[in-house]
Amino acid sequence: MTGVAIAGAAECDLGKTGRTILELQTQAVTRALDDAGLTLADVDGIATNGISRFSATQLADWLGLQPSWCDSTFAGGAVFEMYVARAAQAIAAGQCRTVVISYASDQRSARSRRLHAVYDEGTPEAEHEAPYRPMYPISYYAMVAQRYLHEHGLTRADLAGVAVAARERARRNPAAWTYGLGPLTADEVLAAPMISSPLGRLDCCLVTDGGGAIVMTSLDRARDLPKKPVEVLGYGEALTHTGMATAPDLLRTGAIDSGRRAFERAGLVPADVDVVQLYDSFTISVPLGLEALGFADPGAGLGATVPHNTGGGGLAYCHPGQLGVLLLVEAVRQLRGVCGDRQVPGARTALAHGTGGIFSSHATVILGVDR
Amino acid sequence: MRLQHCLGCGTCQHPLRPICVTCGRHRPDEVPAAGTGVVDSFTVVNRTGEPFVLARVRLTEGPIVLTHLTGIPDPRCDQPVRLVEGSDPPVFTGRKDTGSDDGL
Ligand SMILES: [Zn+2]
Numbered sequence A: 001m002t003g004v005a006i007a008g009a010a011e012c013d014l015g016k017t018g019r020t021i022l023e024l025q026t027q028a029v030t031r032a033l034d035d036a037g038l039t040l041a042d043v044d045g046i047a048t049n050g051i052s053r054f055s056a057t058q059l060a061d062w063l064g065l066q067p068s069w070c071d072s073t074f075a076g077g078a079v080f081e082m083y084v085a086r087a088a089q090a091i092a093a094g095q096c097r098t099v100v101i102s103y104a105s106d107q108r109s110a111r112s113r114r115l116h117a118v119y120d121e122g123t124p125e126a127e128h129e130a131p132y133r134p135m136y137p138i139s140y141y142a143m144v145a146q147r148y149l150h151e152h153g154l155t156r157a158d159l160a161g162v163a164v165a166a167r168e169r170a171r172r173n174p175a176a177w178t179y180g181l182g183p184l185t186a187d188e189v190l191a192a193p194m195i196s197s198p199l200g201r202l203d204c205c206l207v208t209d210g211g212g213a214i215v216m217t218s219l220d221r222a223r224d225l226p227k228k229p230v231e232v233l234g235y236g237e238a239l240t241h242t243g244m245a246t247a248p249d250l251l252r253t254g255a256i257d258s259g260r261r262a263f264e265r266a267g268l269v270p271a272d273v274d275v276v277q278l279y280d281s282f283t284i285s286v287p288l289g290l291e292a293l294g295f296a297d298p299g300a301g302l303g304a305t306v307p308h309n310t311g312g313g314g315l316a317y318c319h320p321g322q323l324g325v326l327l328l329v330e331a332v333r334q335l336r337g338v339c340g341d342r343q344v345p346g347a348r349t350a351l352a353h354g355t356g357g358i359f360s361s362h363a364t365v366i367l368g369v370d371r
Numbered sequence B: 001m002r003l004q005h006c007l008g009c010g011t012c013q014h015p016l017r018p019i020c021v022t023c024g025r026h027r028p029d030e031v032p033a034a035g036t037g038v039v040d041s042f043t044v045v046n047r048t049g050e051p052f053v054l055a056r057v058r059l060t061e062g063p064i065v066l067t068h069l070t071g072i073p074d075p076r077c078d079q080p081v082r083l084v085e086g087s088d089p090p091v092f093t094g095r096k097d098t099g100s101d102d103g104l
Helices: A021-036 A055-063 A079-093 A124-128 A138-152 A156-170 A186-191 A255-266 A285-292 A324-336
Strands: A004-011 A045-047 A069-071 A099-105 A194-196 A210-218 A230-239 A275-278 A349-356 A361-369 B002-005 B029-032 B036-045 B052-059 B064-069 B080-083 B092-094
Touching (some): A004 A079, A021 A210, A079 A349, A138 A156, A138 A285, A156 A186, A210 A324, A230 A255, A255 A285, A324 A349, A324 A361, B036 B064
Parallel strands (some): A045 A069, A045 A099, A275 A349
Antiparallel strands (some): A004 A230, A230 A361, A349 A361, B036 B052, B036 B080, B052 B064, B080 B092
């Protein structure tokens, strides 16, 4: 228990919007504040990235804010779960009272998605990786997948089931990019063009515009606001590597430590969790992540039964470059019980797990309905 | 291919750094790699141009390096490989498993 809650959550427009990052950010922030029953005048803390070199000050200027707290840590798609931890601490310490965590991308409209790495001069990667021309990040996930299939005696067809299941869930989420596309078959996944073996195009997350925001404040204050508060019960994180050759074991990701730290802080165990929102950048991320977080034994993640990625996830709902904030939005909605056809009945505890880079950074947040 | 061997703790590391990241000792000794290892994992990359095999090779000395595999039509994890003499950047090819890597 942290005594801090999420009081509001919203998406901006998703898909192919034709809007700029700052227009989408404005939608995300104002919609989340509306959802919380608050206004921009209440905001004294912001956390964001992906706008410009100084993203937090940029957003503050754009929205006419002069916050007393900000965070713009840059650690890939896991960072929004990290912002939740930082914001909970800042609110508990009295540095600020109302924090908005937001993100938006126009990458589909702007056609700005790159498939290769950007190497900073003077880094070991510029010297020892660049000459080998990996695709980034997919070639790393591909090597993880290859090792995973090898160690557990599985095939590409087994992994394809992850993409099929994601599409099935997205068919119950009208906001999903693939909502109207009908079911996906394993044969279609296997027949899609190979990108970096064993991962083909349909093993990869979408490339869309989109984003969202959440509003955090003290649990006490959130109880006076219109929506049922969702309490931050625990959080944890782990950084492991930036180079493709650093990790001694491809299958032992930072999610193991990140998840364990979050569960310890919350005083809970995996069996207490009703619904999981897991960063599914690629099909392999799902079984490996569910295993690392304690929802399945090693090698058994494809058979995990805990409800997860209920909105369709990055594979079938939306992937605006960094998915982390939308994992939190869906977790909050599940705990409010407003997810319609895709609602997990009676969900009281949710886990959101973000991953950044090439399994480089991990952050886990455990949320619960106010008891 | 150059590695570092630390006299303080016996660890080998790659890439070269001012300190041993296992024990913190300054300026570990630079040593040549034996040039043998096993494939930790690999991926066939289909970018523009000819597909190529990107791989993580676990060197006999312990460190893992990113590289390409060449002359291996059907690569597999855990297969023994050796450095291609004179290749730049260094790439690896198949070798017979002598069992000499066991336990290292
Ligand atoms: Zn040492």
